[in-house]
Amino acid sequence: MSEILVLVEHVDGDVKKVTLELLTLARSLGTPAAVWAGPGYSDAAKAKLAEHGADKIYVADAEEIIGYVVAPKAELLAKLVADKAPAGVLIAATAEGKEVAGRLAVKTDSGVITDAVGLGEGFVADQSIFGGGVNVRSRVTKGTPIVAVRPNSIAPVAAAGAGAEEKVEVALSDAARAARIVERVKQEKGARPELTEAAIVVSGGRGVGSGDNFAIIEKLADSLGAAVGASRAATDAGWYPHQFQVGQTGKTVSPQLYIASGISGAIQHRAGMQTSKTIVVINKDAEAPIFEIADYGVVGDLFQVVPQLTDEIEKR
Numbered sequence: 001m002s003e004i005l006v007l008v009e010h011v012d013g014d015v016k017k018v019t020l021e022l023l024t025l026a027r028s029l030g031t032p033a034a035v036w037a038g039p040g041y042s043d044a045a046k047a048k049l050a051e052h053g054a055d056k057i058y059v060a061d062a063e064e065i066i067g068y069v070v071a072p073k074a075e076l077l078a079k080l081v082a083d084k085a086p087a088g089v090l091i092a093a094t095a096e097g098k099e100v101a102g103r104l105a106v107k108t109d110s111g112v113i114t115d116a117v118g119l120g121e122g123f124v125a126d127q128s129i130f131g132g133g134v135n136v137r138s139r140v141t142k143g144t145p146i147v148a149v150r151p152n153s154i155a156p157v158a159a160a161g162a163g164a165e166e167k168v169e170v171a172l173s174d175a176a177r178a179a180r181i182v183e184r185v186k187q188e189k190g191a192r193p194e195l196t197e198a199a200i201v202v203s204g205g206r207g208v209g210s211g212d213n214f215a216i217i218e219k220l221a222d223s224l225g226a227a228v229g230a231s232r233a234a235t236d237a238g239w240y241p242h243q244f245q246v247g248q249t250g251k252t253v254s255p256q257l258y259i260a261s262g263i264s265g266a267i268q269h270r271a272g273m274q275t276s277k278t279i280v281v282i283n284k285d286a287e288a289p290i291f292e293i294a295d296y297g298v299v300g301d302l303f304q305v306v307p308q309l310t311d312e313i314e315k316r
């Protein structure tokens with residue numbers, strides 16, 4: 001079976017969950033081959049990739065790969081596409097992943113699909129487009145299919161792969177060195193899961209009323225082991241940091257459970273969350289448009305409903 005390249009997402013040497021999802025998906029399409037870009041590769045990383053079915057691991061761990069903005073990863077993948085002729089390439093549909101996918105498509109003269117939420121035989125993708133308003137089924141018809149898949153689209157399942165390593169050297173072009181990273185600033189990593197990877201997201205909007213009131217959203221999130229999200233109205237008001245904004249100009253999330261409190265459901269907010277598997281809405285206005293996409297809805301005051309919900313969950 002042909003190889004399916006999977007670009008590994010990693011932070012501080014830790015393989016991110018979305019990579020395990022992509023490896024699981026790759027197993028249904030061919031033979032998964034993980035591509036490690038940048039420093040931090042270790043036996044633990046190798047074990048995790050192999051446990052999730054990586055038959056091959058291409059390791060390009062030169063510091064230089066992460067020293068420049070995005071382009072080196074696209075050049076690395078383009079080299080592997082030329083050398084190994086894989087059946088396809090899977091990349092996480094994160095902000096960086098989508099940019100790598102686009103650049104790779106140009107370099108390899110291939111088609112690219114972004115924001116896939118499913119992928120089946122023949123690389124036919126279910127794709128969420130127009131800000132999540134429309135789902136289409138699409139397939140790349142030119143070159144090597146490159147598909148950027150949204151985190152949380154499928155559940156990662158372990159299945160041992162050989163994990164055979166192969167070192168890859170890549171001679172970066174001058175173009176790849178055009179924008180050098182001068183500093184990386186680590187974001188505070190709290191106890192909560194990362195927003196785009198979390199299985200549960202609890203979000204608050206303008207209805208929350210103030211930054212201090214976000215404590216009740218956080219309390220509910222913590223009772224569920226969830227990440228906290230916010231609408232743009234809440235982040236623009238300075239009630240919650242912008243990095244937690246969900247929506248068209250924020251993060252795209254696709255968790256198992258999304259709880260929206262005091263959020264009306266503007267199209268730009270929906271664009272970032274409507275592929276969530278189960279959506280629970282708490283809003284005092286029964287006519288709020290977000291109820292149209294809710295699986296469960298509570299018409300009520302969030303200042304009563306959210307603490308009661310938190311209490312019930314904490315009792316269990």
Ligand code: FAD
Binds near residue numbers: 208251261265284288
């Ligand atoms: P509102 O629309 O004001 O809704 C507040 C809701 O809270 C109401 O439904 C109200 O009934 C309810 N409420 C009030 N008090 C309570 C209470 N005590 N209990 C229960 N419910 C209560 N928005 C995003 O979220 N993400 C984006 O990425 C984004 N990108 C944008 C990009 C562009 C180009 C533009 C033009 C807009 C964008 N927006 C985005 C803004 C978007 O259009 C909406 O303005 C925003 O989502 C509204 O946020 P909200 O639902 O919190 O506020």
